[in-house]
Amino acid sequence: MATDEEKAKRAVIQAAKELVKKGLVARTWGNISARISDTQFVITPSGLSYDTLTEDKVVTVNIRDVSYEGHVKPSSEAGIHADVYKLRPSVGAVIHTHQKAASVISVCPEGLLIESEKEKALLGDMAPCTAYGMPGTKKLRKAVRKTVSDYPKSRGFLLPRHGALLVSSDLETAFLEAEALESAAEKKYHSMVREGDSVRKRPPELTKELYIRIRRGCGANHVIYTGEVATLFFSKKGEKLSPWLDDLSQIAGVNIGRCDISDVKSMVRELRHKNAVFIKGYGALCTGNTKEDALAVKTILEKGCMAALYGEKASAARPLNSIDARIQRFVYRYKYSSGAYNR
Ligand SMILES: [Zn+2]
Structure with missing residues (x-):
């Protein structure tokens, strides 16, 4: 019988492939985790391709101090995931994406008001934007921690000039949240920008x-x-x-x-x-x-x-x-x- 840890690792691998397939990240950037107990979660590794991800490469991390088991290094954003599990005991899964529309509107610090009822049911009334920090830094971790505590009802967050963070009871719902956030962000983008609609074919001069x-x-x-x-x-x-x-x-x-x-x-x-x-x-x-x-x-x-x-x-x-x-x-x-x- 598979343990909860093994099951969670398999689910994370499946979700990592799904993330690439759905275009929520380019290549293998982004990270995914699932809680396995009050004290631990499993997360995608740092620096390894998701195409060939196996259970022994998914890392078990301690929520309290982000220490980990084994020789594979966890994602450089593992601290952000740990903080979310610490702040929100009901959260069972966290995904970080570089999805297109949400990343685009994250250049504005105002955050995103969620308007449709269907999207509100998944995300709450607001997807707030955190303060800026470069990827993998303590500054970003601190900024995310603050916004997640300041907006206890929000489940989608914008990481400025970078991407999004979705927190949820389970991985399946986290994906629905990512899609709802993308749809709300697309509406916002198109309400502000009209770029025309003609797609040019490769110009003949490019021989x-x-x-x-x-x-x-x-x-x-x-x-x-x-x-x-x-x-x-x-x-x-x-x-x-x-x-x-x-x-x-x-x-x-x-x-x-x-x-x-x-x-x-x-x-x-x-x-x-x-x-x-x-x-x-x-x-x-x-x-x-x-x-x-x-x-x-x-x-x-x-x-x-x-x-x-x-x-x-x-x-x-x-x-x-x-x-x-x-x-x-x-x-x-x-x-x-x-x-x-x-x-
Ligand atoms: Zn990222």
Whole structure:
């Protein structure tokens, strides 16, 4: 017979795969935990892919002091999960996502009023936004602890310029909460931003030869084009893309520039230190060492463009400060090169 701990580990693995499948995280970022007793919970590990996650890689952590059993390191946000279990004895599961719309509206510190009755039943009347802290830091942990105590009836929280946290009786309900939060956040976004609806096909000027020149010039194995609606809209504007979100700074780069479609030299120059560049009026190019890397950059760039469009409309919204953004880019590149890239 499986113990409660084994059952909880299996449920966490299932949920981690579900999180990737549902697009609530790009690649393996985000983390999931389930309580197994008054004193312990199990959580996804730090730095390991969710595709190949096995029970021995899911970590059992003590709620009191975040100490853990075995040699596998728990998610760097394990302290946040521990605090939630401590503050809310009825909570049995916690998930942290980088879901698109909720991350986008998290650039504004006001939080999100939940309006539909169905969403209120899952989330409470409000999804408050915590204060900012860089991922994996004590500052973020403290900020989340404060907001979770200040809003005892809320079950969805926005982590500014980063993502969301859902707390629930069980994992299944936590997913329903994530979906309800996403739907409420989408409504909020579309009430503020009109980016048009035309999705551009890859421009004919981006020939195979040009891709080869770009790949050779910047040293990336994969270059992909995006003409997604927010990215296309942003590419028509005159500015660089400020670091609105943590994952944008980490995996795409800080202050992503814009070049003319005929100016391949400038594109290559931008892509030597960043993983994306805008093409004036056409969308953007994203690079990566693997196709999955390039696709992750694409997803995150599209989300970053939405955040910038939303941030311009919401007067209280601010991008990340450039020092925090640059530190994150540096740490990500260092960690990525050592193979540890999830949180
Ligand atoms: Zn995160």
